[in-house]
Amino acid sequence: MLLLTSYISTAQTTPKQTSNLKEITLEEIWNGTFSAERMNSLNSMNGDFYAVLDYNRQTRSVSVDKYSYKTLEKVETIVNSANLNGLNSFSSYSFNNDETKLILGTNFKKIYRHSFKGTFYAYDIASKSLTLIEENIQEPVFSPDNKNIAYAKDNNIFIKNLASNNITQVTNDGKINEVINGITDWVYEEEFAFVRAFEWNKTGTHLAFLRFDETNVPTFSMDIVGTELYPTQQVFKYPKAGEKNADVTLHMYTLSTASTKKISLGDYEYIPRIKWSNDADVLVATTLNRHQNNLKLHKVNPVKATTVLLLNETDKAYIDITDNLTFLADNSFIWTSEKDGYNHIYHYDFNGKLINQITKGNWEVTNYYGFNEKKKTIYYQSIENGSINRGVYAINLKGKHKELLSNVNGQNTAAFSKNLNFFINTHSSANTPPVYSLYTAKGKMLKVIKDNVALKERLSAYKMSPKEFSTININGNDLNMWMVKPLDFDETKKYPLLMFQYSGPGSQQVGNTWNGSNDYWHNMLAQKGIIVVCIDGRGTGYKGADFKKVTQKELGKYEVEDQIAAAKKLVERSYIDKNNVGIWGWSFGGFMSTNCILKGNDVFTTAIAVAPVTSWRFYDSVYTERYMQTPQENASGYDDNSPINYADKLKGNYLLVHGTGDDNVHVQNSYRMINSLIEANKQFDMFIVPDRTHGIYKGRNTRLNLFTKMTNFIDANLNNK
Template sequence: MNGVEMKKLIIFFLAILTITTLAQTNSKKLTLEDIWGSQKFFGQSLRMVKWLDGGNNFSYLETDFQKRSINIVIYDIKNKTKSVLLSSDELKLVDSDSKFMIMNYEFSPDENYILFTGLLPARSIKSGGNIYLYNLKTKEFFQVETGEAVMNVKFSPDSKKLGYVKNDNLFVYDISTRTERQLTFDGNGVIINGHFDWVYEEEFSIIDGWRFSPDGKQIAFWQLDQSPVPEIEIQQFDSLYFNSIKMRYPKAGARNSIVKIGVVDIENGKINWMNIGNEIDIYIPRIYWTTRENELAIVRLNRLQNKLELLLADTKTGNSKVIYTDTDSCWVDVELMDVYFFKDKKHFLISSEKNGYKHFYLYDYSGKLIRQITNGQWEVDRLIDVDEKQNVLYFTSGLGNPLVRNLYLIKLDGKGLKRLTPFEGTSSINSSPNLKYFIVTNSSVKSVTRTFLIDNSGKILDTLIKNENLEKTLSEYNLSTPEFLTITTSDGVVLNAMMIKPANFDPQKKYPVLFYNYSGPGSQIVRDVWGGPQYLWHQMLAQEGYIIFMIDNRGTGGRGKSFKNIVYKNLGHWEINDLVEAAKYLMTLPYVDAERIGIWGWSYGGYISALTILEGNEYFKCAVSVAPVTHWKFYDTIYTERYMSTPQLNPEGYETSAVTNKADKLKGKLLLIHGTADDNVHFQNTVVLVDELIKANKQFQVMFYPGKDHGISGGKTRLQLFTLITNFIKENL
């Protein structure tokens, strides 16, 4: 063998070794313990960002694992440097105190104080518990003596006071004198001021029920009288003589809390009640201080949620007038609405779906339409902010591609539309007050979450979070790249879908298919975004030889109002129709085992999963239904009536859509799962369905989680839960 041949042989063996090494580095299999019982796949994030110095710097929380402390870190944008402003080690009332845990913090507007609070259970950040102040000039740290735990804490605009809710009443605290003053006196557990009942908080996504006026002299607040709302009891099993927790929960067709909007003068304590009309069976889902003195904007929504009005109220007299009305044949979605009041005190911007897609409109204060700013057969997602000096607004959108979200700017005259984020997938935005900078959190199905700093031209200034360790860990596993596709239904509707095939996919083999669904109105699961632990669990099943399939059926979001409206008064029908259409499509593929198609989902997805195994029993072999609604009469007023009207006006729709009325159709395998302390979708839903299945002599499996709420989590609960679901799927699909 000559030297050239020897060299070729060495190169050949090196190539084989390289290929073998590469194959070994990404050949690991995901496990339930890795996903649900460890922190192996936890990524980093920029926690609790607060903009400072008008937007030229920002702070965030960072954990020092060596010292076991949490630091408030300042990022200097100009110099791209970071420094520790304050460590939790420095926060002690007395030297003998144990380590202080920073859970939530806020700078005063003048940036002289930092407020520290606890966090209360809620859909988003809800400050509360004990509260503390740190003086950045004197380094003094002290507890604000409130006597009892408080909630919804914030600084006044002049930084001289704190405001908060205690015992259902509003209070202000003077920082210099360290004295507290009560502003409302009728809060008593039934009447509540400055915060919300369960259904407002859950379905209108609002946590904080009061607002300082821009000059800090007044506070506008919600008052809810809960006395008409029926009480329910959530059973507890943690004592010998088990007891219950009472809560007020208005089920579809029942009476809601009576809402009022008050404005209190902080100086003299006088409360003026705003005129919101004579009809009491309404909702007030939003209020805003306008840029004009003593003026409050109030959003009024009728009980059926198909008529929205914007009122302007004089806070000194309570007098109000309607300046804007939005109506829809089905529902007006207030959760999607954006409102902005211009500093010229003459104009406001509002979003609406009135032309079939969500877009921005410019009005004057008389209610006259000036112009539609964005237009086209695509939807804006969210208003980020308006730069009045440059006459542009910033917003997120997929711009016709509902799978993604990017940051855009457009001039207020509707011209100059420009995309700013240069990333694939989905970007969420945190804008600086001066609108010079944006913190962009981006991910895709191919990329874990990363965080960038960009300027208002779209230039990337820095990569703040790379998550390199998570990417390295994931590279050791044999993951499959999800495929996006569309299917066309028999009546010609194109639906977006996503498929995860086994990484070692062989088109000559046949594979079982597990559908994952949520399916609810306005939702989307077919998105180009990193999916976290659940996505990895789907990847684990794909490694086990399952195809994972998702589809956004009619009624879901991102496709315009008519695409959503089709499900009105008829929940369940089009969702099942489209899932069956998708199953029929999959059955035509040579690599799909048509006898092994299943479905799983949680909450609304649990409802649809249970309904699918009954109505689609010819196509689906098994279903896992977690925390399902089984009859819409059991769910709350705001959500249910938005899409179904009331049981009194739509009795047939309620009965037709009920899983409990179809128990005799069960042919396949069904696993029902519910937390006994679920205060959202009550355990009652599963209990009633179980009773109907027993009456129909049907065999099924059921698992309940004592004391667990709608999220069914805590300790090893998620690990046990997904082990249960995994075993069920392996045994029955």
Template structure:
């Protein structure tokens, strides 16, 4: 009898221990076992009819491109089976990406793909004819891999870049036209873009077919005067050097020209856009006319944006341009992909912050503003496009809160009616909230992927404590079906000992309301003083205080809370969705106001009885690493510990486009650079400081950390340093993330 009781108690204890272990989050579960990885819907390619889509599906070594119906989700056809095709090497093809010809009778597939930078890669491309089932390489692969291959609107031709030159392959007669012949690594790039354009203007392909395929416009970069940046790659007995052109703040940029090649006349011409000037061409785009190309021109200060319209009907003549849009700012202007030329070939759409909030406008091709289509003290976040058959705009906006994002539609037909009736040059604008149709039923953060016809959209909804809920909606906002609910992961979350994120605001001494979230331990005791760590980014272009899913970091933050830490994030001045004045307030002084705000945050939370003001820490990556380094130096009286991952330590070391957008050049604004670079304030460090960097970071160079190390040593300051060999800005791959988060966690435990 005693034996049975003991056994029962033992079993009960075993179950209790097992349950406790199941509720305990660990770095192993997050980064090694993938216990908390959400399911996702990706790789969907809308077909032209807007009611079907395709996806790449793998089963073992077999790959398929399958066609589905949006409405039902049922597969209706299998377009490609990899086992049906052999490559030039005689082996079954394996592809990494694909794209359709305009009539969707041919498919381009990329094989043996190699990454170059964040958005660029090179591969061997094949074209597959879906009618004949014939596969052929677009060029002789022995000449080198290709970049950016894209079908012409005439279907039978493919343009691509190889070794910095632009080519056109005719698939019918199997001929190849070499459009350029002066491409050279480190000097001339044709049809692609240089490193800094790819990173900061967000695109890699530098050529564009005209609507009917009679012409092709392309970028020509002369980067011969841009200085090299060298990185050592530790891969052999003697490390190898990788060098590329990287223009740092205040240094020479590439000279950028725009060329147009006429296929029928075999002639090319440069458009007169002042290519030798110190300026940027962040976008080019064809109108609905094969003879009209629009060019965005931005001065180096990035506060004067023009749209130039060039008539390229005759490429044998000097091409001049006229200005159809002109915008200036006292600070800076950010560009995007939202330039849309309407099918009437008389109007275009564009969004701008010029009234203090990001909104959508309509102009005619003479440069006259026709209407401000959205207006109010709220921001358009992403402009998805215009359904010109139904006269509807589709976009997401932060209307209800800067912490949330909703999807909306707007009927812009009344604008045309008012314009035509009054003949007014500008339709009076008003706050448009009452005229918008909200398409997403819940709050939280929503992002949409529309079909090409705008008949359907896939909505990706997340919340602070809720992983992705992905569902299909029609264009009127009616939910058709769930695609992924992540119910299994949500069940795991519900069973964990976690605390909900709490959102709030506090007011600074400057009378500024700052948004924050806070995670407290599950067994939170308000009479106990806990150590707290701030998770920071803090820079332009990204908010951390949003009602959205934070991925693996969510579980790391919850794990720290389980260990007895309070975790906090604050969005300082300079962040998004609160209007231009709030975002642009940090102009010329990156780091100054943000650091002041984080010191205010330390004071506010340090005054709470449940937080130990002597045990405050901060962790940040990239811009967040910059902020952490400032907090540990200029804010050393308030922060005991800091972890700076891949930080900028002096803006003089960062690239020209990003840095000068917010700071101008060091030659013009030396004070702004020097008084806000943590490298100049290392003598104030008195807490525990950990620097982490990847040695092959092509973005925020390892140089930033090395220069910080040098300054710390010269100031006789002790610190910790860890370098991940051959890792880029993301610091991932293999066991890397597990090792990184283990190191950071241990550092927090040892020092807070």
């Protein structure tokens, strides 16, 4: 087995050398002192060009500027807010297909994680004319023939004709908390990761859309304290595990007849994707059963409203939903699947017959970038050089002539041009901050765009310990691990241990990548004399389907066993204090840390849980049932792994943190945990943060205040005295 430590220098700075180095402070972590420079978000354009939204501080104007991939120089300004009448600024833009028009957005109001409302305008580049589309709308998009813009408002779909400015209302039954047309409901947005649920066909003659009838979905409500005299309530439909989901149906609107047809897709629970093929008369709709282990692709004829089964894939556990479905010129298609035990790329004809498996091996394809029709070449990202690394590769359609296009080690992520002739590679590792470089599609590096050398030099003045990567054998598996030690580490001394993890299905925390804010905090704790360790146990990703899916129907069983066993193995090391062992995590990681201090009370003495799930009965249907089936089918899987049922086992120091405005993992989880601890007469600490959502970040000093609380808790309870 490849030793992961070979990627990272483990050289230690001697105590004498550290005397002049600065301590990391919480204020610096959260005021941006250690933030890496990022590239502006760019949109690839037709040809060898890309567009960037630029802000001019002197003129306070916003512009969409066109750049060349070949030179990285600005070619022209497409639109500037300083020259617009009636629109002083905008914060988003999108092109039509031939890049003659733009949709400009402003006045955004956030709804959930990905969704928002805003005011949008259509801008004609040639005439420089600006037209208001509508206020308080969602997801406007041009038709491919440039004649119309479709958008959603107040749970209905509308189409605006650009020539006449006439607006056609496609649906009329939209109603808050009852029926949604063309926009996904909360659980689809959160778990299937898309918002716009309507799609134009290739000629702009048909508009396919999903309709969500959530009338019978149970309602969840949260009190919002706010700043007024009386709190308000946020009320929305949230299907918890085993409860009623929205009835989702597929519909087809035909512009020439102004008529809508309902499309029958047989027996299913979810429609997580719809996508038009290159044939204007063939839509492909994806359906899933409630267990999410039976996926079907349906070919839909929009005129006849008939369907034909294109592909049916099943799995003993579940099937992940991706956006990798790609139709080639002949309508054969690219598909990714775990059916051979690892995630790989497949090529099918338009009748669903397998042409060939393009990638093979005991490794995972982690990203699919696209197919160059002219070169018959596929571009993808994988872990072929070790599961903690990512590389960018090219391979032909027959699965031959594979080439590595990026650095071997560390994390490499490609942003390809629309024509797939160039890509901007982002490379980082545990020792290297993000480096942005321009490459040709053949893997030739043309230019370094940003290298973050200044950040690396700035960090050299601070006490920063290197991550030491290794593996640890736990319960018969070699698990990826990193360890951060104090810079003046002395193996003859004993140090407290703090374990950090997330542990959710398919996740990864042990990666050869640059620091996040948690890493700086862990370093700060290390310089206080604490050893920090992270281990990806069973159920995490990038080691094959069997390793990932072993936790099926038992979330929190094997993952907790691995963390407890790892802690017990680590305390056997002479330099770790077995009487001072802590664990912390957020969300799924908070569920884990809570379970660990209860079920592992013979090894863990301290735990912090931020925004934890405390019973999967409280979490949403799509995520939870993917791994657990329903509570009605698998009651023991839910209850045997719920920390609520083990509150009487608490012996150590426990800090529970939650935001009351968390629409994802509801504060109900922590309230129920608190009640269980009270009933068991257990003492604990808690920190309830008003109105904050799952990330607990909104508002001045929110994160600084939270991590100050957590640091003080660790100082008081996990110490090196």
